[in-house]
Amino acid sequence: MGLGRAFRAMLGRDIRLAVRQRGELAQPLVFFAAVATLFPLALGPEPELLERIAPGIIWVAALLSALLPMDRMFRPDYEDGTLEQMLLSPHPASVLALAKVVAHWLVTGVPVILLAPLVALFLQLPMQALPALLATLALGTPLLSLIGAIGVALTVGLRSGGPLLALLLLPLYVPVLIFAAGAVDRAAAGLPIAGPIYLLAAMLVLALTLAPMAIAASLRISLS
């Protein structure tokens, strides 16, 4: 089997598995909306205030909802032994791991992007900032999945994965949050956003290049 076919097979398998557990698929989405709802409740519903803080709220909510299902990326496969077979296969583990990350992003990241305009509407985000929001989410959520996969791969063999994973990942997520929320903020103020968008794209390229290797190495360590 060629490498491309192996990649597609892994991608298709993971997406099929995710789609067949629809309830689980919806959880991060509901969480995303619920977290975004908490902020107006806590801070007050004044439109001017919401308009000011909406970019930050949406991005924090997206970040947290990306963290929530992160552990599912490798854990089920780790528990039933599939992951071990994956590492034993003749294909490079980094490519197969990348397929799993892409599949995970398609079923958890993309729905959040699709739901984001609705949440933005609730939070009175200025319409002119919507393209920036979608662009940063499109660049940022795969970045979150790629960085997150390293943490998941390091902790997949441990029983108490969850809190540890959050502790490992949140500091690494800081740049994504700063550039993404900053870009939406600038767009809301009518300023150009090319700079932060390029920086996010650069970080995505860097992560696409280096993260698969780190994920593969970490999976090998966790399974040793």
Added chain:
Amino acid sequence: MNLVWFHKLGSPKYFYALALRLTPWLGGLSFVLLALGLYWGLVVAPPDYQQGESYRIIFVHVPSAWMSMFTWMFMAFCGLLVLVWRMKVAASLMRAAAPLGASFTFLALVTGSLWGKPMWGAYWVWDARLTSELILLFLYLGFMALQSAIEQREAAGRAGAVLALVGVINIPIIHFSVEWWNTLHQGATITKFDSPSMPVEMLLPLLVSAAGFMAYFATVVLKRARCDILEGQAASGWVREWATPAATDHRNP
């Protein structure tokens, strides 16, 4: 190229003996340098013309901030040795350095905020450098949590190595992004020590103090690494020989 010394350093037994011999010297050196640097800085050096006496905290603050970043670099270097050559000694050194790095970072944050109260009027401001130190502290804590969560020693060492290397790529990005974020929101705030031409009477004690911090780091890392090596090698012959009372006569392995 002759790499015998390198292989020797990779042997826990040889490294243990070397560390045992080095620690008293390094400890003495760090005591002398710290005492000299702190006395020089806190008592002898002239007061600053703007900040008066309160600037003196830099003789603790700046070396600990330097060390907080150096320690992660050191850990990443050890991590590379762990991943490439599977050096157990490097894993011990890396594990030994993490709590030290966390305490240097904590010290830098505490001294920074103590200095900030009279200077900026608040214990905490979201200054770019303070913020990236805080994130660095979280990274150290995450590293230590990962180390304590993985029971198998070898796996813990290699997992820590990956995390240290991921961190080393990320720390500049974090620092840069935080700086960008700060300038975006507040414009130019107070630049802390905007003095490329620091007077020699202040610079020298600062350098001595920094050298003292470095010697202290070396002492404690070697001590902690020795404990770690003993724990890891508890089953091997030389440790048993060294630890049993019958062998006390020839203690140096």
